[in-house]
Amino acid sequence: MCGRYKVTTPPEAMRQLFGTHGVPPNFPPRYNVAPTQDVPVVFVEHEQRVLGLMRWGLVPAGSESDAQGKPRPGRPPLINARSETVSSAGPFRNAYRARRCLVPADGYYEWDKTTTTPHLFRRRSGFPPAPAGDGGEGALFAFAGLWEEWQDLKRPDIAPLRSCTVLTTRPSELVAPLHDRMPVILPPESWAVWLGEAKADHTELQAVLASAGDTGFTDTTVSKHVNAHGNDDPACIEPASDLAPIPPSPRDSGRLL
DNA sequence: CCAGACGTTGTT
DNA sequence: GTCTGG
């Protein structure tokens, strides 16, 4: 499901849309964000909503490191967590209770597995509510995420690593043809509860996860340029062809299957 | 997620 | 095929 995305919205615009405190970090327009890279994350620290950078791929507390200090040697990075089991799943349980976050994005990619043809999913214009009304084509949205802090016990002199993961759920009608999972996209009215700013019990958090959907999203087949993670430029979102665009489905409800 | 590498001994 | 790297 969600193993590559884009976030080209400037940090100052993210700061405004999420209402975060403090100076936002420098972050260039990213057309091709890949696992293990640092990404912008909205989370609550000292009771304030802040925008910071964290490594994408959650490293559970207590993880081992290799001789080079890399965490979880030989194991895949935890870039996703299943929303259905996240409250009890070992590495995520703690983070689910205390360290929920939002991962800002303005598009994400899914591949047709048989041809490795990439598809770009993003908001289309004319479909409020965006964070501030109709944000237009490619407007910012938020993945539901969790974050964790990991201290390499072999190197107590090195600062702890903050890392994050993106929750997944059943696909919408729009995504189902490509994959049986999709990222959890939270509407603005769910942000405060998910971040823990409004008190919420487990039932309310489940309701927030159930509010996920992709109403107003569109699917564009794009160039294979994006397949190589080293390519990180506007060519990544070039439509693959003018001859076979994916028509928007008027019946698409944005609800999950 | 996809792309790309996938090995050794020894010397610098 | 399988593992690593980004």
Place this chain on the structure above:
DNA sequence: CCAGACGTTGTT
């Protein structure tokens, strides 16, 4: 008690 696993996606 300690040791060991803990996860995802995808593919089969």
Place this chain on the structure above:
DNA sequence: GTCTGG
């Protein structure tokens, strides 16, 4: 870290 298995 936390949970399970022995």
